Amino acid sequence: MTTPASxxxxxxxxxxxxxxxxxxxxxxxxRRLTFFRADTQTLSLLGVLxxxxxxxxxxxxxxxxxxxxxxxxxxxxxxxxxxTVGMTFVIISGGIDLSVGAIVALASVWATTVAxxxxxxxxxxFTAILVGVACGLVNGVLIAFGRMVPFIATLAMLASARxxxxxxTDGSTQSVTVTSVVELNYKDSYVLGIPPLALIFAGVAVIxxxxxxxxxxxxxxxxxxxxxxxxxxxxxxxxxxxxYVYLLSGLCCGIAAFMxxxxxxxxxxxxxxxxELDAIAACIIGGTLLSGGRGTIVGAVLGVLIFQTITNIxxxxxxxxxxxxxxxxxxIVVAVLVQNRTSRNQTT
Amino acid sequence: MAPEHDLPPQQPLLHMDGITKSxxxxxxxxxxxxEVLPGEVHCLLGQNGAGKSTLIKVLAGxxxxxxxxxxxxGEQVTLRSPIAAMRLGIATIYQELDLVTxxxxxxxxxxxxxxxxxxxxxxxxEAKERAAQLLKxxxxxxxxxxxLVGRLSAAHQQIVSMARALSHEVRLIVMDEPSAALDPDExxxxxxxxxxxxxxxxxxxxxxxxLEEIRRIGDRVTVLKDGRAVAVGLPAKTTxxxxxxxxxxxxxxxxxxxxxxxxxxxxxxxxKTEGLSREGEFEPLDLEVRPGxxxxxxGLVGSGRSEILETIFGARxxxxxxxxxxxxxxxxxxxxxxxxxxxGLAPEERKHQALxxxxxxxxxxxxxxxxxxxxxxxxxxxxxxTAAQKAVxxxxxxxxxxxxxxxxxxxxxxxxxxxxxxxxxxxxxxLLDEPTRxxxxxxxxxxxxxxxxxxxxxxxxxxxSSEVPEVLGLADRVLVLxxxxxxxxxxxxxxxxxxxxxLVMEGSPAT
Numbered sequence: 001m002t003t004p005a006s007x008x009x010x011x012x013x014x015x016x017x018x019x020x021x022x023x024x025x026x027x028x029x030x031r032r033l034t035f036f037r038a039d040t041q042t043l044s045l046l047g048v049l050x051x052x053x054x055x056x057x058x059x060x061x062x063x064x065x066x067x068x069x070x071x072x073x074x075x076x077x078x079x080x081x082x083x084t085v086g087m088t089f090v091i092i093s094g095g096i097d098l099s100v101g102a103i104v105a106l107a108s109v110w111a112t113t114v115a116x117x118x119x120x121x122x123x124x125x126f127t128a129i130l131v132g133v134a135c136g137l138v139n140g141v142l143i144a145f146g147r148m149v150p151f152i153a154t155l156a157m158l159a160s161a162r163x164x165x166x167x168x169t170d171g172s173t174q175s176v177t178v179t180s181v182v183e184l185n186y187k188d189s190y191v192l193g194i195p196p197l198a199l200i201f202a203g204v205a206v207i208x209x210x211x212x213x214x215x216x217x218x219x220x221x222x223x224x225x226x227x228x229x230x231x232x233x234x235x236x237x238x239x240x241x242x243x244y245v246y247l248l249s250g251l252c253c254g255i256a257a258f259m260x261x262x263x264x265x266x267x268x269x270x271x272x273x274x275x276e277l278d279a280i281a282a283c284i285i286g287g288t289l290l291s292g293g294r295g296t297i298v299g300a301v302l303g304v305l306i307f308q309t310i311t312n313i314x315x316x317x318x319x320x321x322x323x324x325x326x327x328x329x330x331x332i333v334v335a336v337l338v339q340n341r342t343s344r345n346q347t348t
Numbered sequence: 349m350a351p352e353h354d355l356p357p358q359q360p361l362l363h364m365d366g367i368t369k370s371x372x373x374x375x376x377x378x379x380x381x382x383e384v385l386p387g388e389v390h391c392l393l394g395q396n397g398a399g400k401s402t403l404i405k406v407l408a409g410x411x412x413x414x415x416x417x418x419x420x421x422g423e424q425v426t427l428r429s430p431i432a433a434m435r436l437g438i439a440t441i442y443q444e445l446d447l448v449t450x451x452x453x454x455x456x457x458x459x460x461x462x463x464x465x466x467x468x469x470x471x472x473x474e475a476k477e478r479a480a481q482l483l484k485x486x487x488x489x490x491x492x493x494x495x496l497v498g499r500l501s502a503a504h505q506q507i508v509s510m511a512r513a514l515s516h517e518v519r520l521i522v523m524d525e526p527s528a529a530l531d532p533d534e535x536x537x538x539x540x541x542x543x544x545x546x547x548x549x550x551x552x553x554x555x556x557x558x559l560e561e562i563r564r565i566g567d568r569v570t571v572l573k574d575g576r577a578v579a580v581g582l583p584a585k586t587t588x589x590x591x592x593x594x595x596x597x598x599x600x601x602x603x604x605x606x607x608x609x610x611x612x613x614x615x616x617x618x619x620k621t622e623g624l625s626r627e628g629e630f631e632p633l634d635l636e637v638r639p640g641x642x643x644x645x646x647g648l649v650g651s652g653r654s655e656i657l658e659t660i661f662g663a664r665x666x667x668x669x670x671x672x673x674x675x676x677x678x679x680x681x682x683x684x685x686x687x688x689x690x691x692g693l694a695p696e697e698r699k700h701q702a703l704x705x706x707x708x709x710x711x712x713x714x715x716x717x718x719x720x721x722x723x724x725x726x727x728x729x730x731x732x733x734t735a736a737q738k739a740v741x742x743x744x745x746x747x748x749x750x751x752x753x754x755x756x757x758x759x760x761x762x763x764x765x766x767x768x769x770x771x772x773x774x775x776x777x778x779l780l781d782e783p784t785r786x787x788x789x790x791x792x793x794x795x796x797x798x799x800x801x802x803x804x805x806x807x808x809x810x811x812x813s814s815e816v817p818e819v820l821g822l823a824d825r826v827l828v829l830x831x832x833x834x835x836x837x838x839x840x841x842x843x844x845x846x847x848x849x850x851l852v853m854e855g856s857p858a859t
Binding site for chain 1: 661663683684686687688693695700701702703704705706707711715716718719722725726727729769773
């Protein structure tokens with residue numbers, strides 16, 4: 001090692017160590033802080049949410065700011081919220097899942113047939129989750145191994161799952177007689193004023209956050225979505241990872257179906273209508289790139305809460321659903337325009 | 349020797365002078381001059397990176413020069429856009445064909461200037477008839493103007509591209525390596541077309557690596573090197589090959605290569621291929637890389653260099669033969685098997701094939717070794733960061749902090765991040781495809797030193813580069829490739845740049 005090149009190299013390394021030395025102590029603390037560190041995006045979403053709450057408080061101080069109302073909002077947001085957590089993984093991996101609403105419908109009716117209800121609470125929960133995962137498996141196999149475009153594979157699943165749900169119920173509403181399920185939504189089961197469904201949502205969101213940010217699974221999902229060719233050449237099993245994210249989305253749909261059964265005390269083939277659009281919209285305004293490779297659970301959750309708050313405010317002010325839809329559309333457009341600007345600033 | 353300027357009897361069709369064009373970090377063109385006469389075949393020669401592509405893109409209106417003047421038929425012009433160039437009568441046929449594969453031949457030929465009634469109704473029959481005439485003129489009446497372009501062979505697609513050029517009032521056609529994708533018969537037809545065009549007074553700017561083609565059809569030659577024109581208007585038929593090659597290779601920049609170890613690498617082969625081949629890309633190949641050895645593959649674009657590396661790595665599936673790492677045979681067509689066995693690839697298109705551009709350096713480095721920092725799937729991010737930092741420091745990557753996003757690094761440091769990934773993985777053999785592409789000259793010497801040091805530490809390295817001096821300066825042993833075949837193997841010291849260029853350029857395409 002006496003060549004000039006390697007000597008210069010050693011010098012360089014020494015210099016590097018000296019340079020880095022003062023930074024060293026601050027490093028671990030800055031990393032520990034990442035949990036609390038909020039980027040501008042999260043902050044602006046929080047700002048929007050707070051602004052909406054203020055607007056609600058001004059327009060309808062009595063109705064909107066009531067504890068009841070907040071409990072209602074969070075309960076309603078929980079079902080779509082769980083679906084959105086799964087959707088976030090799918091979109092980060094570079095895919096899309098249009099079938100979430102249909103899977104929720106199918107899982108909810110399958111879990112509320114007379115035969116299933118005989119097995120009680122656990123029978124319903126188990127069936128809902130199993131149906132969700134099975135649908136996710138079909139999506140994942142078609143996309144990862146059948147090399148189908150996610151849009152098309154999940155569109156096909158959307159049609160078939162809805163159809164199957166209709167066939168099972170024959171269009172009728174299946175009432176739930178298992179009281180332990182229905183009781184989940186009773187005031188008596190609230191924990192410190194928090195509805196159990198909201199607790200499930202919180203649990204799913206926290207686990208989703210941990211999986212995305214603290215596990216190899218999350219890393220691989222991001223890598224596959226960010227650059228699948230690079231991920232493949234780095235030795236990641238891209239196809240298996242694709243399969244897993246659709247399984248995960250199916251699992252979330254199964255959980256959401258169970259929550260919806262508790263919320264409505266029934267299973268209906270019309271359940272989960274247009275959930276796919278709401279979930280995708282919540283992901284997008286939460287800062288998940290539709291092209292994959294970047295996204296956050298926190299953003300998606302805030303997206304869900306923002307949409308739910310808008311719905312609630314419009315409802316309390318007796319505004320039409322039509323106006324509400326227009327407002328949602330406008331929010332999506334504005335959010336994406338703002339994001340484009342920030343990401344352009346970052347890359348140039 | 350001063351370039352012979354026997355004063356042209358007629359006014360030049362095109363005169364470019366002092367053309368300068370810089371991209372971030374590179375001066376691609378540095379005062380280039382080019383003069384083309386009506387009806388001549390003007391050849392443009394130069395190694396990869398000499399500035400040929402940039403020059404023809406300036407001429408096609410794709411790039412705007414920072415400085416310099418373009419005179420067209422005696423008048424100074426600015427080529428603001430490809431359409432502006434086309435309106436003047438300058439057509440370009442690029443190496444990567446720019447056809448719309450799911451439109452028909454006729455639709456492609458008249459794309460953007462369809463014959464119309466009332467300004468918007470496309471007269472399909474007229475387009476087909478005119479396309480058929482053009483194709484006949486080009487010697488390919490058998491191409492049906494109604495066929496989808498995607499169904500045609502590469503050679504026929506090129507004919508369609510030419511028909512598109514001729515569908516305009518064209519005075520100058522630029523052809524970028526038109527013969528690269530063609531069989532010998534088709535090359536003959538191409539020459540005939542070029543002859544017909546020039547007889548009509550159309551000028552052709554012809555880019556090719558094959559000297560014998562330039563001798564056959566060329567009138568004059570302009571040689572580019574490192575963004576400058578080192579010879580303008582040499583007679584194509586009579587200038588000796590040795591002069592052309594030395595014009596192409598004489599360098600301003602001298603690279604500093606690290607010293608080779610005193611003794612040739614010995615020991616059992618780390619990487620071995622036996623009869624490895626891929627149909628249509630490269631012929632059966634036997635090669636060995638020993639610990640501490642850097643083996644270089646030299647050849648032109650299309651010689652099968654990158655394909656060989658990707659096949660060894662399992663990213664492409666071999667048609668025949670096998671790959672052994674440390675004596676163990678690899679499962680064919682499996683990147684994961686290759687990575688597990690200890691291969692690492694630094695691919696040619698770093699940004700598209702290797703890096704997660706949205707992520708930090710740490711995550712880019714650790715992506716292939718995540719299982720080492722995790723227990724049943726949960727990452728130990730501190731261990732990951734520390735290990736990434738260690739790998740990054742070992743390669744003196746700047747900045748020294750692996751938490752920065754990888755997209756903020758320079759080309760050379762991005763390449764180091766890719767190397768750090770494999771270093772961290774503990775790989776035995778590195779496959780390097782164009783390791784210094786997009787790396788500025790100053791950073792190259794450092795990268796060369798890093799590669800040599802890794803070899804000294806016992807890694808085997810298989811290196812591909814289109815820059816011959818790089819292969820000769822860095823490798824211990826060199827395999828010269830031409831059209832998918834190894835035409836020469838010897839220790840790097842026994843070769844020089846002239847010899848390698850002779851080997852890769854001489855002769856006609858293999859039949």
